[in-house]
Amino acid sequence: xxxxxxxxxxxxxxxxxxxxxxxxxxxxxxxxxxxxxxxxxxxxxxxxxxxxxxxxxxxxxxxxxxxxxxxxxxxxxxxxxxxxxxxxxxxxxxxxxxxxxxxxxxxxxxxxxxxxxxxxxxxxxxxxxxxxxxxxxxxxxxxxxxxxxxxxxxxxxxxxxxxxxxxxxxxxxxxxxxxxxxxxxxxxxxxxxxxxxxxxxxxxxxxxxxxxxxxxxxxxxxxxxxxxxxxxxxxxxxxxxxxxxxxxxxxxxxxxxxxxxxxxxxxxxxxxxxxxxxxxxxxxxxxxxxxxxxxxxxxxxxxxxxxxxxxxxxxxxxxxxxxxxxxxxxxxxxxxxxxxxxxxxxxxxxxxxxxxxxxxxxxxxxxxxxxxxxxxxxxxxxxxxxxxxxxxxxxxxxxxxxxxxxxxxxxxxxxxxxxxxxxxxxxxxxxxxxxxxxxxxxxxxxxxxxxxxxxxxxxxxxxxxxxxxxxxxxxxxxxxxxxxxxxxxxxxxxxxxxxxxxxxxxxxxxxxxxxxxxxxxxxxxxxxxxxxxxxxxxxxxxxxxxxxxxxxxxxxxxxxxxxxxxxxxxxxxxxxxxxxxxxxxxxxxxxxxxxxxxxxxxxxxxxxxxxxxxxxxxxxxxxxxxxxxxxxxxxxxxxxxxxxxxxxxxxxxxxxxxxxxxxxxxxxxxxxxxxxxxxxxxxxxxxxxxxxxxxxxxxxxxxxxxxxxxxxxxxxxxxxxxxxxxxxxxxxxxxxxxxxxxxxxxxxxxxxx
Numbered sequence: 001x002x003x004x005x006x007x008x009x010x011x012x013x014x015x016x017x018x019x020x021x022x023x024x025x026x027x028x029x030x031x032x033x034x035x036x037x038x039x040x041x042x043x044x045x046x047x048x049x050x051x052x053x054x055x056x057x058x059x060x061x062x063x064x065x066x067x068x069x070x071x072x073x074x075x076x077x078x079x080x081x082x083x084x085x086x087x088x089x090x091x092x093x094x095x096x097x098x099x100x101x102x103x104x105x106x107x108x109x110x111x112x113x114x115x116x117x118x119x120x121x122x123x124x125x126x127x128x129x130x131x132x133x134x135x136x137x138x139x140x141x142x143x144x145x146x147x148x149x150x151x152x153x154x155x156x157x158x159x160x161x162x163x164x165x166x167x168x169x170x171x172x173x174x175x176x177x178x179x180x181x182x183x184x185x186x187x188x189x190x191x192x193x194x195x196x197x198x199x200x201x202x203x204x205x206x207x208x209x210x211x212x213x214x215x216x217x218x219x220x221x222x223x224x225x226x227x228x229x230x231x232x233x234x235x236x237x238x239x240x241x242x243x244x245x246x247x248x249x250x251x252x253x254x255x256x257x258x259x260x261x262x263x264x265x266x267x268x269x270x271x272x273x274x275x276x277x278x279x280x281x282x283x284x285x286x287x288x289x290x291x292x293x294x295x296x297x298x299x300x301x302x303x304x305x306x307x308x309x310x311x312x313x314x315x316x317x318x319x320x321x322x323x324x325x326x327x328x329x330x331x332x333x334x335x336x337x338x339x340x341x342x343x344x345x346x347x348x349x350x351x352x353x354x355x356x357x358x359x360x361x362x363x364x365x366x367x368x369x370x371x372x373x374x375x376x377x378x379x380x381x382x383x384x385x386x387x388x389x390x391x392x393x394x395x396x397x398x399x400x401x402x403x404x405x406x407x408x409x410x411x412x413x414x415x416x417x418x419x420x421x422x423x424x425x426x427x428x429x430x431x432x433x434x435x436x437x438x439x440x441x442x443x444x445x446x447x448x449x450x451x452x453x454x455x456x457x458x459x460x461x462x463x464x465x466x467x468x469x470x471x472x473x474x475x476x477x478x479x480x481x482x483x484x485x486x487x488x489x490x491x492x493x494x495x496x497x498x499x500x501x502x503x504x505x506x507x508x509x510x511x512x513x514x515x516x517x518x519x520x521x522x523x524x525x526x527x528x529x530x531x532x533x534x535x536x537x538x539x540x541x542x543x544x545x546x547x548x549x550x551x552x553x554x555x556x557x558x559x560x561x562x563x564x565x566x567x568x569x570x571x572x573x574x575x576x577x578x579x580x581x582x583x584x585x586x587x588x589x590x591x592x593x594x595x596x597x598x599x600x601x602x603x604x605x606x607x608x609x610x611x612x613x614x615x616x617x618x619x620x621x622x623x624x625x626x627x628x629x630x631x632x633x634x635x636x637x638x639x640x641x642x643x644x645x646x647x648x649x650x651x652x653x654x655x656x657x658x659x660x661x662x663x664x665x666x667x668x669x670x671x672x673x674x675x676x677x678x679x680x681x682x683x684x685x686x687x688x689x690x691x692x693x694x695x696x697x698x699x700x701x702x703x704x705x706x707x708x709x710x711x712x713x714x715x716x717x718x719x720x721x722x723x724x725x726x727x728x729x730x731x732x733x734x735x736x737x738x739x740x741x742x743x744x745x746x747x748x749x750x751x752x753x
Contacts, residue, residue: 026038028751029041030741030742031071045062072735074735087479098474108361108364108365112357119199120187120337123224123226124185124198124199124224125223125225126185126198127222128166131171146209146216157206181222183300184304188351191212193356201221206219229335230293232294233290235280235327236273242323263316271288274287274288300322307329313333315331373455375406377406378404380402385440389421400414401414407451412447417444420443488728492723509714510710511705511709513707514670514705516668517669517670521696527662528698531652540650546568549638549639553637570606570607574610579645580616580643580646582642583641586599587599587623587637588627588633596621600621601619604619677692684704686701688700
């Protein structure tokens, strides 16, 4: 049990009452009528002792805390919190969550995890021929599809070329054109039945007929290789759609070739060139870094061969045409397949969420618990139930009352089973819009499983002591939390109670003498001068940049690609609460005078709608000032973005990015002893510079405040903390009066030796 004792100092030891008052020798602690056994106390004590939470010098403090904790639990029980609907909902929800790992076959699960890891060691290049099946096929459709795939298989076995048959007959449009080749796959990437067939074959092998949710497959293994591990990449993207006009395709190719020349020249880093030329707004600010690891099977076959053959970290590819445009990739990191211990937890999550594997685990689990819970299906009743469900009934037929299923001591009749089917069919119809074809046999299996699981789950506390202990911990912990909220936290947030406490303890809440000051500490006079220029007045200018947001000529709609910049602007503003932006609207001389303002308003509305405060946006209308092009009028229809920050730290980062500690700056209110630089000067309004230990320092005191009593709003956080202390102290005093504490000191000392 992990005791959640209060956050503040607790009371000393409770008073000890005569030993003669004890009714039982095995209860060293009694709170009112509640007795805490020696076994329970010793169990709690030993656990905390083993975790080093209890030392030789704090045993009595532990005992005091333990008693206070138990008093609060008793108070929660006395207040009938466990009987409240809210508590019961939380308790049952937690129990259901905690029960999950107890309701699977752990051995079967671990076997599937180990199997998945062994398969991950190899990647297999797969070709397949698919004959599709609908989601809920009829028997006739299933037979036709099976006969078709069977005829194809016979032709393969007779010597016809697999790839030619795939091109002609496969109904997988993506792979049929490539002779059925779907590239390299590994474990946990396809349906389990498909994967089983793949890993049962060697290179050149051809499978039997394999059924998946997509239909029937024939599988051929084209190649086998060791797992190539995973890589992390950066890229430079010149974006152009696959179906773009020829002139755009040529322009994109010319631009990526120019990027390649810059890289080969070596005057600038990959990261800098990326920031200047890449058209991926999500990665260019990070030098093109793609924030994920790629396995070879995550990539197209062409990219696999080009990216996994890069030998050295930092090397990059030639331009590669992809469906995004032209890309140059740089290898940032490369790792081999992790060890089993490193991957086990990840694989467990994948295995238990895989539908086919989880079904195997469930089947194995249900076989065991049906035996343990003495599940019996009465054969005569089963036969009647399956035969007569589809027949008309008036409801008083004799067989409806016949026992059908027995689980431990409980029994369900045929009528219970029929009512279950009807209820489940209604749910399916509501969820899917149609009634799927499910046999009575399948419904019966589900009926049996549900009631077996109910019985198993009901007895978890009896079967598994660890489960019982965890539920008890949650029960007490939740009780403790709710009674603390009720008796301390909620009462401490009552504004009238806070006001009354403040008025009776006003002298305790004092604001010491303080000054409002700005401190700028630089490594050189130039750095100091540059810092002063930028840090003169908030908000402070930053060197962060985004491209201008372009608009269609004569309109207020953003051009293609501008939405990505607007989205990136929103993300930056959402992540950095101190940022302030200036939006400057421009128009071409050929456009209406109102467009520059309308464009700014359009962008402001976009940001405000997404939750950015209008107070963080500065609006400027520049009209036809500063045109960026005389020939391409569309380039003048834009909104330019400047970044500012209300935090000096964002400006300081500009200086320290090149040379750490070149500039240090802070501002705010200070009291004596808080900053050595301010303690070393006279406290008076004014500015001064000084040199100290080779640093150049600017100090500015703009405001002085003498010692005074705090206002209520300034003291509120302190009032709440101190009020909580007082409330808890008074509450514990009251609890010890309601539930007298009786301690058997000799027994307690024996346990705590």
